[in-house]
Amino acid sequence: MSDEIRDRVASMCRHLDIPLVGFASAGQWDNPPFEPWVPAEFRPKAIYPETRTVIVIGLPVSLPILETAPSIHYHELYRTVNSLLDMHGYRIAEALTRLGHPSIWIPRDGYGSIGILKERPVAFFSHRHAAYLAGLGTFGINNMLLTPEFGPRVRFASIFTSAEITPDPIRQDNLCTRCMQCVNACPVKALEGHDYPESLTEKKTCAARSEALNNRFISPCGLCIKVCPVGEDRKRFGREDMAMYHEDDTRFSAYHQAWKHVRSYGGR
Template identity: 60%
Template sequence: MTIRDFIIRTCTDMGISCVGCAAVIRWEQPLFFPWVPESCYPNAIYPEAQTAVVIGLPVHLPVVETAPSIWYREEYKIVNSLLDQYTWRIATVLNDQGYASVSIPRDGYGSITVLQKNPAAFFSHRHAAVLAGLGTFGRNNMVLTRAWGPRVRFGTVLTSARIESDALIESSLCTRCNACVRACPVHALEEEDYPESKTNKKACADRSAALNGEYRSPCGICIKVCPVGADRDLFNRTDIRMYDDTGAWKKYHDAWDHVRSFGSD
């Protein structure tokens, strides 16, 4: 069994279906500009790193649809916690096999207050996911996947093992429908492809801080309206007009309003 097969089997045993690998040299071959600062490259953080192993876990669409809400907040926290646990376990299993490995925490910025001052983390799981062939960027500054659109969170393991990289997704998964641009409550997005679009990260962080005080952060609106993802078929949510039409889809709006009326002041 190759080390790659071993990782896939380990992930499968943990219920992880979204996993990809990227040789750290890929960070030195920018896909677009501006690119990740060199200080945030994998082997600038962990010099022994040869490969980044990236996993993804979904946030379930019907939960995201209630956002901002206490329900989405709690699921978001659960997914982040699982990512930290799973990546730690993967790194530990690789260490046991003789491959020096470390996991990168899901959030590397401290708090929303810190993020307001400096909207960045010490490592970008989003760029790692793209380089590991798991998705492409959308206009909402999020990584879009075939299975879940942007409704997915990523975690990364840096390992000394040399593992073949997964193929990049060459064509953008973004449909350029601008649903995320129109839906953003703080007008933080532009009708340009990433990275040409200048996302107002400060406005996004300020909204998250306000919602955090109400126990219903993060925002989540731009990811719930995105039409990309097979999860829309699974949950019968293929018509995104449902988020604006309170007539034909009244039962859904009633359900979302019910959830939003709980858990915050």
């Protein structure tokens, strides 16, 4: 187990302004922490047999921009965070390879178009499960991984490395408060009526909404992560009073006007 490589990766992340990084051992995928678990062919060693450790990085989704969703502003934030995740993942993998530990980056998403997702809404690797095993958070009712720092407002990418690195412990608590605000906020009711694990996204319904917004240049939706009360980012941005999302609460009309303004431009 290499703590030197671990320190090196942590230092790279600090320099790249990556606030979340966690490490999971590739072997952990073979001991499912809950069922149903990631099928065998989706596991790191099945995708890249050299994998010993999976490094997961996370970048935040800025809450005040997400509040304008669906909007061109959130659309651009999403694109920017995605590009950074892929660039950082690539750089970290290449740096580790140069240090003598062959490594590859796994892109933050991994699909060609929403149309493809409507037919088959699954990617070849799940970053949520990786982030869970790397100790970064726990699953919420909205089917997202909630982190103490940003709740579900964080996007992930993973790096598969042949280096053996001491893993992080899986979190034993449950960050989801089961307030059901995500379930109630979903405009297409995609989070209702599923038994496993607690609630599960009706993926095709969610993907169809995303496609409709994409045709208007204002995808993705993001409402189920906007309303989640979990995350220190709420405190940092002064967004702890969830009543601000009730558009009839006049105490917050300055915000409502701002969101309306942003939503009125740049998309259809």
